[in-house]
Amino acid sequence: MMIRRFAAAAAVVALMGVAACASPSNPAMMTLPATPGLTASAGDIGYHSVTTVTVSGGQGTNPMWTSQVSNADFKTALEASLASAGYMGAEGEPMEVSASLIDLKQPFAGLDMSVTSQIRYTVTRAEQTVFDEMVAATGTATMSQAFVGVERLRMANEASIRENIKEFLTRFRARAR
Structure with a gap:
């Protein structure tokens, strides 16, 4: 009887540990959908002209620590965002976009992260x-x-990258007219 209780308690602790593992960012949640005012159209600088996207500075998630944003996930989200905004393609003079993730300031804990x-x-x-x-x-x-805190942190990472891409597109459109 005591062994069964111990085994049940160990199983619950193991499941709680798995539930608290950090998960990597989801590129789909970092992608900015087509947004009025940020979508390029024929005649705009960069319309269907971005042929190359390079990303650096990201890092993979250690499941035992905190959620991060990897280069591959960020690149996927940036390319999808640029495509949604009408910039990806090979119709115009080729453009290259380079994005370097300099810093990701994350809280250690909190209710709202x-x-x-x-x-x-x-x-x-x-x-x-x-x-x-x-x-x-x-x-x-x-x-x-x-x-769960690690899920809130992942979601805050995704929201931050999505908002960052939105601000980039806002600034780019304002300066590229």
Whole structure:
């Protein structure tokens, strides 16, 4: 009887440990959907012209620590966001977008978690720099969105990257007219 109780308690503890493991960011949740005012159309600079996207500075998630944003996941989200906004393609003069994740400021704990991402975006066309700026944006996840802290942190990471991409597109459109 005592062994069964011990085994049941060990199983519950093991399940709680698995539930508290950090998970990597989901590119779909970091992707900015087509947004009015941020979507390029024929005649706009960059419309269907981005042929190359490079990303650096991200890091993979250690399941035993905290959720992070990997280069591969960030690149997928940035490419999908650029495609939704009408920039990906090979119709115009080829453009390259480079994004370097400089910092991901994360809280250690909290009920509502806010993450601030700092990303340097560089856009080049014909080896000339068209855009080169550091963009900072904050994303927040609340206790009502996820009870488990590591899930809230992942969601805040995703929201921060999505908001960062949105701010990048806002600034790029304003300067590329």
